[in-house]
Amino acid sequence: MLDIKFVRENFSTVELALAARGAATDIAGLKNKDADRLALLQEIESLRFERNTVSDRIATLKKAGEDAADLMRDMRNVSAAIKEKDKTLAALDTAIQEMLLGLPNLPHPSVPVGNSAADNVEIRKVGTPPVSDGTPKAHWDLGEQLGILDFERAAKIAGARFPLYLGAGARLERALVNFMLDVHTTRHGYKEVLPPFMVNRTAMTATGQLPKFEADLFKLDGWDYYLIPTAEVPVTNIHQGEILDEAMLPIFYTAFTPCFRSEAGSYGKDTRGLIRQHQFNKVELVKFVAPENSYEELETLTANAEYILQQLNLAYRVVTLCAGDLGFSAAKTYDIEVWMPAQNQYREISSCSNFEDFQARRGNIRFRSKGKKGTRFVHTLNGSGLAVGRTVAAIMENCQLPDGSIRIPDALRPFMGGQETIEK
RNA sequence: GGAGAGAUGGCCGAGUCGGCUGAAGGCGCUCGCCUGCUAAGCGAGUAUGCGGGUAACACUGCAUCGAGGGUUCGAAUCCCUCUCUCUCCGCCA
Numbered sequence: 001m002l003d004i005k006f007v008r009e010n011f012s013t014v015e016l017a018l019a020a021r022g023a024a025t026d027i028a029g030l031k032n033k034d035a036d037r038l039a040l041l042q043e044i045e046s047l048r049f050e051r052n053t054v055s056d057r058i059a060t061l062k063k064a065g066e067d068a069a070d071l072m073r074d075m076r077n078v079s080a081a082i083k084e085k086d087k088t089l090a091a092l093d094t095a096i097q098e099m100l101l102g103l104p105n106l107p108h109p110s111v112p113v114g115n116s117a118a119d120n121v122e123i124r125k126v127g128t129p130p131v132s133d134g135t136p137k138a139h140w141d142l143g144e145q146l147g148i149l150d151f152e153r154a155a156k157i158a159g160a161r162f163p164l165y166l167g168a169g170a171r172l173e174r175a176l177v178n179f180m181l182d183v184h185t186t187r188h189g190y191k192e193v194l195p196p197f198m199v200n201r202t203a204m205t206a207t208g209q210l211p212k213f214e215a216d217l218f219k220l221d222g223w224d225y226y227l228i229p230t231a232e233v234p235v236t237n238i239h240q241g242e243i244l245d246e247a248m249l250p251i252f253y254t255a256f257t258p259c260f261r262s263e264a265g266s267y268g269k270d271t272r273g274l275i276r277q278h279q280f281n282k283v284e285l286v287k288f289v290a291p292e293n294s295y296e297e298l299e300t301l302t303a304n305a306e307y308i309l310q311q312l313n314l315a316y317r318v319v320t321l322c323a324g325d326l327g328f329s330a331a332k333t334y335d336i337e338v339w340m341p342a343q344n345q346y347r348e349i350s351s352c353s354n355f356e357d358f359q360a361r362r363g364n365i366r367f368r369s370k371g372k373k374g375t376r377f378v379h380t381l382n383g384s385g386l387a388v389g390r391t392v393a394a395i396m397e398n399c400q401l402p403d404g405s406i407r408i409p410d411a412l413r414p415f416m417g418g419q420e421t422i423e424k
Numbered sequence: 425g426g427a428g429a430g431a432u433g434g435c436c437g438a439g440u441c442g443g444c445u446g447a448a449g450g451c452g453c454u455c456g457c458c459u460g461c462u463a464a465g466c467g468a469g470u471a472u473g474c475g476g477g478u479a480a481c482a483c484u485g486c487a488u489c490g491a492g493g494g495u496u497c498g499a500a501u502c503c504c505u506c507u508c509u510c511u512c513c514g515c516c517a
Contacts (some may be wrong), residue, residue: 042476045485045486048486051497058443059495072498076497243472369456
């Protein structure tokens, strides 16, 4: 959420920044409502002042045994007026709040201009894609042949876009989860957390999924529970409504969770394989930091995610999302894209973002510095470290051998009981 | 699922018959004093949000005692609804 005060004082800056994202917004309408609200608020406050003052006098008079009937009658009218105006104020408040909740974050100045993924800027390429003599097989074909993925039976159990891992496939997924969590906790200094997989509306609103993107979420019928689309939601909300001590910052969390996405509107895209599922596993990295450091922290968070790919020996590149491709809540995002041989292209496997104070304001996550008055909003960041299903897919395609078996990356073998290949 | 109890500031904990209670008292914390170590003692300060005001302070208005609504000139205190927590019973991985 944007700071209404900032919008008020930097109207044209905000308008331009939002336009850069291609967001259609009624900033002028917001500005008018805000002005109306402030005027009305001041009116109401002076009425309240009068009532408070006179009520005190009534108390004094009554104690002295004097008559206060006139004052009481006057105040009855004042109270009625306050009540009436309060209704208008509440309506304005709601309208303004709704408008603010619907506005996306402002892109950081370093974010490239552009309208779509085509305008994203590649900033580095790491590793070399494997050279194969034949045509590399897609992971879904490999998975089927090896008997470690079974999308047909998954569809029978649930429906399209659900995975069913079997045998070494299931173990590979689990090994990756353990590997990633171990690296992030022991090498990168994150604290492991295991949060709820369902969250309420307030939590979803804090991180920005709601109110705008309800259609992307699975909701439990009859409950105020949504299945999480990413661990970002429960983990960022750990400190919702809290005032942290600056000495506690930065806070790094890593969490493994399944993620649930409706993928509404993505019909026909990635219909085969593990790339786009209603349910997938992900190890997430989340940071709460002081505003001064958040962009440095974005770099290290991204590096932390990249490290996993380096250890697995998978070729990847990092791109900076352009303003038009930025997610709703993000001020700046790096996507890490892994090389997928069968598709002959890089595919997103991690998205690392700095939200600045956008989520913190929605979730009311603040911190206090010693010696300084007042509080400030923290900056929140998160990134996948990594999407596990997509990592399995990448390993299968990049580490396939001519006979259709898969060579398990060295770093993963300790987590697979020493197993070196997955064969039929 | 059934029965009961509770929700106050960073924490603990008072709030009587509604009226200087933004909130006693204690702890913690900060600053100062004192004390030749540590400890103790003394004094002052110590919530958040939104406005006004200031060069910046100062100062000042309104709101907030789980949330929302009601009664009243006036509500932490009375009434209603909801949420959450705890205890007991039942059930259960």
